[in-house]
Amino acid sequence: MPDAPFIALFTDFGLAGPYTGQMKAVLRRAAPESDVIDLFADAPTGDPKAAAYLLAAYAAWFPAGTIFLCVVDPGVGGARAPLMIEADGRWYVGPDNGLFELVLRRANHARVLAIDWRPEKLSASFHGRDLFAPVAARLGLGEIPAHHAHDPIRHPARPDDLAEIIYIDHYGNALTGLRTSAVPPEAVLSTDSHRIAQAATFSAVPPGTAFWYENSNGLVEIAVNLGRADATLGLRIGSPVALST
Amino acid sequence: MPDAPFIALFTDFGLAGPYTGQMKAVLRRAAPESDVIDLFADAPTGDPKAAAYLLAAYAAWFPAGTIFLCVVDPGVGGARAPLMIEADGRWYVGPDNGLFELVLRRANHARVLAIDWRPEKLSASFHGRDLFAPVAARLGLGEIPAHHAHDPIRHPARPDDLAEIIYIDHYGNALTGLRTSAVPPEAVLSTDSHRIAQAATFSAVPPGTAFWYENSNGLVEIAVNLGRADATLGLRIGSPVALST
C-alpha cells in the first residue's frame, strides 16, 4: 500500500524533547503503512491564530487524503473540544481553538466532527500523544473514530489574509499571513521602519537589500539577499506590515 | 513483521549535525524492519546522572521489547565498558557510566552484559555509530552479540527520586527527577526564589502563575501558564528544588 495517506505533523512542540518521538511511536504502531511527515514542529508557540494562517497555506500543497495532526494547544487539559475536520479531501485533527479557522474558511466542502472516542489513559498535558495521534492513525487506516457533528468556535473578525509576520525561518526570512493572490506585485510592504518592494528572487536584488516575494507555498515572504530579514528589519512573529501601492 | 521492536534513540547528540543520521543509516541497513524513534536527542549534555532519571521515566512508557540506544557518553574512548542491559523486557545499549542506574534500580528483573563484540573499524569518538548502533540492530533482529556477564558500576548514594531539574523543554517547562508517585499532591515545591503549589493543568491557574503537575510520563514538572518557567523562576538543569507540605 505505497499510497497510504501521509500523516503530516504540525505542532509547536519544538524540535527538542520527547514529544514528537512519542507521537510517532503511537502512529507507527497504529498505522504502520502511513508515512509520517514532519511539516512544522515549530509552529508559532501557543499562538493558534498565527498558526492558522501557516497551516492553511502549507496544507494546500499536500495531496488529497493527507491527514494533518495539529497540536498548537495552549488550552490542553481545559474545556476546548477535540476535533476531526474533513476539508476538501484532507483531514485535520486537533483542538477547537481557532487553529482551523482559515482551513475552514477557504474550504469548498468541510465537515467538523467532535471526537467522542477517548483512550483508556488520557494525560492532562499531552493529548497529542494520547488522543490526537491515535485518532489520526485511525483516519490513516480509513476509519473514523466515534464522533458527533460539531459547530466549532468561529473567528469571523479575523481577516482572510493577515498582514502580520506569522513565522521566521532558519534564514531569518519572515513569512506573512498574506497570500500573494491577494497582493498585487507592485504593492509596497511597510514595516515599522522600512518600505519593501517585490522582487522575483534573491539574486534579483543587491546583497543586503530587503525585498518581498511569493514563497514556495504562495505566501508573501520578506527576505534580505545574503542577509537576515528578521535582524535587519527588526521583525518577529506578530510584527505588523502595511500594504500600499 | 509490523511488530518488530522499536529502536528508541536517547542521546545528547543534539538535533544538528551528522550523528543521529549516521546512526540511523547503520540501523536501517542492519535492522530494516525496526522503526527507529527519536526519543531524546537533547538529553542533558555529558550528564549521565541527570539523564539516568530522564531515561528511566520515559522508557517506562514504551512497550516491552523496545530497544533503547543510549549515548550520553562523555568518557567515549576511555575505559568504561559498553553494556547491553535487559530490564523488565526492554533492552538498553550504552556505556557503563551511571546512565542506567535508575533503570536497574527500578527493574524487577535485569541482567547486565558487557559487549565483547567489536566492529572491524571502531572510531575513538563515535561508539554510538560504530559499536552501540550495530549492537542495537542485532538485538532488533532477536540476536544477542558476543558478551559476558558484568557487574556495572553502581551509584548507591543517588536518591531514588532526584530533587533537581533534569530537563527544560521547548516551552520552558522544567522537569524534575521526582516521580509524582513519591510526592503528595499537597506538597509545595521550593526553588531558590519561589514556592510552587500543585495544579491539575495549565488552565487551572491564572496566566503567569507557576505551578507543578504530573507530566505525561509521571514526573513532577514545573510550568507557568502562558509563560516560561525556566526564565520566570531562573531554572536550569541541576537547579535544586525542595519539598515541603
Place this chain on the structure above:
Amino acid sequence: MPDAPFIALFTDFGLAGPYTGQMKAVLRRAAPESDVIDLFADAPTGDPKAAAYLLAAYAAWFPAGTIFLCVVDPGVGGARAPLMIEADGRWYVGPDNGLFELVLRRANHARVLAIDWRPEKLSASFHGRDLFAPVAARLGLGEIPAHHAHDPIRHPARPDDLAEIIYIDHYGNALTGLRTSAVPPEAVLSTDSHRIAQAATFSAVPPGTAFWYENSNGLVEIAVNLGRADATLGLRIGSPVALST
C-alpha cells in the same frame, strides 16, 4: 528491496520549518523503497565553499549507490545550473556553485550532468523540493532524468585541505577542513590565540584542555575535554587555523 539506495540529505535548511518535511514528502511518494537519511540539515548556511569540504568528508562514509541530495544554494532562482554528478559510485544532486568541488577533485571517476528535466511547476525559491528532490528520487529508482554533459564551474584556487573551521557541532567541537591523512600527528594547530596539540580522545587530556584529534570521519577536529572548544577558543565557521610541527 531492502537494499534500495539511501537518499542522504545535506542542506542548510536548518532543523526548523517546513523545508525538509516537504522534500521528504516528495521523496516518499516518488521513491518509497529508499531510506531517507538526515545527514546535515545545518550545513554552513549559504556557504558552498565550507560545505564542500564537509560534504566530501562525510559522503565517503556512505556505501556506494547512495544519493546525496545537496541544497546549499544561496543563488536559487538565479542562473547556476542544476547538476547530477556520479562520482565513485555515489550520486550527488544540487546546484553548480562549488558545492561539489572537493567531491570531484577526490573522485577517481566522475561524470557531471546538467539536469534538463523540469517539473511542471517550479517555484523561484525552493528547487530542493521542486527540482532536486524529484531528480534524487528518480535516481533512487535507477533512472537518470533528462540531462546533457556539463563542464561545472571549477575552483582550482581552493586548497585540497582547508585550514579553516567548517562546522561547529552541538558540543562546541570545531571541525576543520583538514583531513588527518594530510596532517602528521605531531603537528600543532594554532588559532588566533591558542596552540593545540593532538590527543587520541577526550579522556586523554585534563578537563578544560583543548586538543585536536581525528574525528570519526577523518577530519581534524578541535575539542575541549568536558568543555566547549568554540567558546573557549573563540572559534566559528571560517576561523583560520595554522599548522606547524
